[in-house]
Amino acid sequence: MAGPHLYIAIPVINELAYLPATLESIAKQSFKGSFSVIICVNQPEEWWQDPEKVAVCENNQQLIQFLKQYSGFRITILDYSSPGKGWIGKKHGVGWARKVLFDHIMQIADDQDIVISLDADTQFKEHYFQSIYERFTQEGVHALSVPYYHPLGEDERANRAILRYEIYMRNYLLNLFDIDSPYSFTAVGSAIAVLVGSLRKIGGITPMKSGEDFYLLQKLQKMAPISNWNSESVYPASRFSSRVYFGTGPAMIKGDQGDWSSYPIYPQKLFEEVAFCYRALPQLWERDIVSPLISFLQKQYKTEDLWGPLRKNSKNLDQFKRAFHEKVDGLRILQFLKLQFAEIGGDETHYLRQNMRYLFGDEAHFMDQFECRLDEMSVEQLAQIRDFMYKKELKIRFIKK
Numbered sequence: 001m002a003g004p005h006l007y008i009a010i011p012v013i014n015e016l017a018y019l020p021a022t023l024e025s026i027a028k029q030s031f032k033g034s035f036s037v038i039i040c041v042n043q044p045e046e047w048w049q050d051p052e053k054v055a056v057c058e059n060n061q062q063l064i065q066f067l068k069q070y071s072g073f074r075i076t077i078l079d080y081s082s083p084g085k086g087w088i089g090k091k092h093g094v095g096w097a098r099k100v101l102f103d104h105i106m107q108i109a110d111d112q113d114i115v116i117s118l119d120a121d122t123q124f125k126e127h128y129f130q131s132i133y134e135r136f137t138q139e140g141v142h143a144l145s146v147p148y149y150h151p152l153g154e155d156e157r158a159n160r161a162i163l164r165y166e167i168y169m170r171n172y173l174l175n176l177f178d179i180d181s182p183y184s185f186t187a188v189g190s191a192i193a194v195l196v197g198s199l200r201k202i203g204g205i206t207p208m209k210s211g212e213d214f215y216l217l218q219k220l221q222k223m224a225p226i227s228n229w230n231s232e233s234v235y236p237a238s239r240f241s242s243r244v245y246f247g248t249g250p251a252m253i254k255g256d257q258g259d260w261s262s263y264p265i266y267p268q269k270l271f272e273e274v275a276f277c278y279r280a281l282p283q284l285w286e287r288d289i290v291s292p293l294i295s296f297l298q299k300q301y302k303t304e305d306l307w308g309p310l311r312k313n314s315k316n317l318d319q320f321k322r323a324f325h326e327k328v329d330g331l332r333i334l335q336f337l338k339l340q341f342a343e344i345g346g347d348e349t350h351y352l353r354q355n356m357r358y359l360f361g362d363e364a365h366f367m368d369q370f371e372c373r374l375d376e377m378s379v380e381q382l383a384q385i386r387d388f389m390y391k392k393e394l395k396i397r398f399i400k401k
Helices: 019-027 045-049 054-069 094-108 128-139 156-178 196-202 212-223 248-256 268-279 281-286 292-301 308-312 317-327 330-344 348-369 379-400
Strands: 006-012 035-042 075-080 114-117 122-124 143-145 192-195 234-236
Touching: 006 019, 006 094, 006 128, 019 035, 019 054, 019 122, 035 054, 035 094, 045 054, 054 075, 075 094, 094 114, 094 196, 094 212, 114 128, 114 196, 128 143, 128 192, 143 212, 156 248, 156 268, 156 348, 156 379, 192 196, 192 212, 196 212, 212 330, 268 281, 268 292, 268 330, 268 348, 281 317, 292 330, 308 317, 348 379
Parallel strands: 006 035, 006 114, 035 075
Antiparallel strands: 114 192, 122 234, 143 192
16 A cells, blocks of 8 residues: 655745745655655735735746746646736635645545645755655654754844744743643744645634744644654745744844834743642542632633533543643643733843753753843854754654654
8 A cells, every 4th residue: 555645835925036045955855655745825905006015926927937947856836826817805825725735635635645834935855855854654643744944044133033933932842841731832833744535624724814824733632632842854045024914034034123022931820820739630520619710711702611511511620721722722821921011011031041050951051141132142052042942852852753
């Protein structure tokens, strides 16, 4: 019996300068099995009439011609860009492009086949496809959040912005790992792989302009635990971009303007508030308890009786725990952290030092030599912190798998 087929899904908008390098990474793969590359070239139809956007449409048309002439391997083009084929109304953005890609794959693939989600500016080493194949066929994995690492370029501002953003993301994940949250994953659209059968079970991607990667992983996690380990990482480009409404590119743009308010360094004590509820689940199964997280949830759900219905519908503690995590999901945790941080504020550089000392002890003391604030550190100092966090994250991903 032949092994699973790999479907490589790439949404593309205004990427003529970047996609060829991604295709080169694909062409160099050592993988000997079968794979298909499917690319959705897209933009809103109305951009053809917008003088400020028409250049994007023209770039997409040049890219389509490039792909039609490409001879390295066969590429299926989903054209949502040419005149008369662009997005209409509110249905547009990378989330819709990824949905179209995944829906197309679900129509033609078998349940055991694997979707590898990429972006047009992502590179990877020659054994990446093979590593994904082995994770799914040897380990019984159904969905995977792949390790990622943004290489630095020649633009110092872009380097500084991506390093600060990565530090935010890695601080968030490392602390979620520490409290053993079921939602310990990083949502990067170019760093996801999933079984087609699992996609079908959750009904595919929830369509939205952006953020679809987060909601996809959350839905998959609620179905069955996703894995965080892969022996190979992906390497997305470090660049300012407004192609999506939130995520890496917009975060870098805001950060470059001095605004990191949407991406703070949360202190460990806020994650401890979540951990307290996790530890108290046996008590919560029997009676109500009081905590900042529960007060927040009562306001969010507009009810004082959050747990009565869950107790009634759960036959035992294990079922109650599953129902709790279904309700208190990754989105609610993030919302809670944002609200609490807005109330307490504080020195984020101090929080980062505290968090790293708490998690890694003396190994994190190198940060003490950086006496300035995060936004005053050199690119070299930020890179040293990012690389330390990346290596620690890889070890924990491997342990938890």
